[in-house]
Amino acid sequence: MSVKSPETAVVFSTGKDRSVGLPRRRRLSSYFGWGLAWACAGLVVSALLDLLVTVVMKGVTSFRWDMLTTVTHGIAGGLQNAILGTLWIVGIAIVMAAPVGILGGVYLSEFARSGWARTVRFWTEVLSGVPSIVVGYFIYLLLVLGLGWGFSALAAGIALLIIMLPYIVSSTESTLRQVPWSLREGAWALGLTRFQAVSRVVWRPAAGGIATGVLTSIAVALGETAPLLYTAGWSAYNPDWHLTHSQVGYLTYVVWTYIEQPYPEAHALAYSAAFLLLVVILCIHILVRMLVRRWGGGAKSHL
Amino acid sequence: MSQRKRGEMHVMSQRRASRWADIGFRGVAAVCSAMPLVVLAAILAVVVAGAMPSIRYMGWRFITDITWNLGNLYGAISVHGGVRAPAGASYGALVFLVGTLASSAIALVIAVPVSVLTAAVLAYQVRGPLQSLLSFLVELLAGIPSVVFGLWGILVLAPWVGSQLGPGIAHLFGWVPFLGGSAGTGLGLLTSGLVLALMITPIITAAVRDLLMQVPRLYREGGIGLGLTSWEVLRHVCLPIVREGLIGAVALGWGRAMGETMAVLMVGGSALNQLPQNLYSPISTMAAVIANQLDSALTDASHMAVHALAELAALLLVLTVVTNLVARLLVHRVGWTAGARGVRV
Structure with a gap:
């Protein structure tokens, strides 16, 4: 580059090449540090890619389309019972979790005093840190044994509800908080009550964010195993759509039990189940990503 | 009753209805917002209550003992410390x-x-x-x-x-x-x-x-x-x-x-x-x-x-x-x- 005058030369040397006068030791340690940081990022990404490639390769080679239409027989057969069971349990859970979570989030954002909102937000985060096996065991003690429901779809659905609730509450609340205050004031000035303001005006810009929260919670629920062990049981038949007193199969159970069997047919079932789960969950995550990009803001990554 | 008056009453009743809807919605939503707290408290209460017999049976040995033995599940049930357990059972975690x-x-x-x-x-x-x-x-x-x-x-x-x-x-x-x-x-x-x-x-x-x-x-x-x-x-x-x-x-x-x-x-x-x-x-x-x-x-x-x-x-x-x-x-x-x-x- 051509340097016209001494002043610009000074500006250039401080702006672009600030490490010109550094002792070599500091420069090297800087390079070394960032090199290490990039290596760590590379390690994480390559582990993820290795995991994805391994599961997809195993899945593609062992998946057969007729697995979707046959049920499990002993160590072989298909996955229809597990797929329908997973959908049945997650369906029950989302039917309960979505209204409760969205209403709770709306209350925290629109009606609650800030002290209550902060308290609930804090304990919601703590609830999301409760190990999922403990949630499953809680439902086992309370509903499966206590109320005598036995292993059942409803007990499993309620266990998943507890897992999903924090995601939906916090994403609903945080997206509603991003809606400009002037929208609410406009609605109230037109004579709408607070409920009408929320139900007719304020939810519209937040709809995308709320949807991403619900979708994320569905992705989490699809991949859960631990809360279902003590609540859903296992069944090699298609679900009979009874809420209680009837065991249900699910996909993650196939993955962890059948991989420990010494038969290739059982392994094929486990690989296929993991592959199906991974594909569905990947699709949901990509959809969420697109929604967030389209609607802006959206759910913060609530882990 | 004049047309205008009827209109006013209609507006009044509508306004009252919307106020009740407001209160009702607020109540339901408040209950929903308390759910995470309720669930967390319930988990703690139920799990600890479920653990009580074992706490009485094992005491501190629960966290100092390394033997996790279910005992003889087909034999007689013994009573130890006021709690019924299979003979020889030990739960050391x-x-x-x-x-x-x-x-x-x-x-x-x-x-x-x-x-x-x-x-x-x-x-x-x-x-x-x-x-x-x-x-x-x-x-x-x-x-x-x-x-x-x-x-x-x-x-x-x-x-x-x-x-x-x-x-x-x-x-x-x-x-x-x-x-x-x-x-x-x-x-x-x-x-x-x-x-x-x-x-x-x-x-x-x-x-x-x-x-x-x-x-x-x-x-x-x-x-x-x-x-x-x-x-x-x-x-x-x-x-x-x-x-x-x-x-x-x-x-x-x-x-x-x-x-x-x-x-x-x-x-x-x-x-x-x-x-x-x-x-x-x-x-x-x-x-x-x-x-x-x-x-x-x-x-x-x-x-x-x-x-x-x-x-x-x-x-x-x-x-x-x-x-x-x-x-x-x-x-x-x-x-x-x-x-x-x-x-x-």
């Missing part, structure tokens, strides 16, 4: 407590530096499409089901640990106690720690990245203006500012690692009644044992096994809730103070 702490400690030792450095790259080194791609990959890692991690552990990681990493470490550092010995099949403590490390990395990374992004830009520019390199700004300006939040993020990851069930169940090697002898020994964590002992809970007529597992769940719950409380408090404090300083640019 020390092995599982040690397994939980050891595997989560290994996971932290690996995951914390990796996550902090990855977060620094995400926060300061990349921008635009590359940043959103890398962030997406890290968040995707958090979304992968734990059974899939377990599957990958069995297929890829355990064979590698058993045949290369384990013998390598034993060869180089065999003189250090606990690091020597045979790596066996690779299913054990080290593999569990590695899988857990990969599972908690996205959690710590996301939290630290958000913290680093909260560091006021003026502070970083001040560091650059004083002639620090960007690495020195990270070391001496940014990390000290977020230190408390960093500890919180680590505690968050630790809580998750202790509570993780399926992956450890699949790669841990399911140890019973034996403390880990070296880095490659089979282990069980508390969460994995609860999952693994489903059959015993179903077959014990005195239900003592159910109570013992409930005590295990209660212990795990207390451990994870306490670490989570500490973590959330620390993470929030940084958020609040950074906001209160009012210099965010």
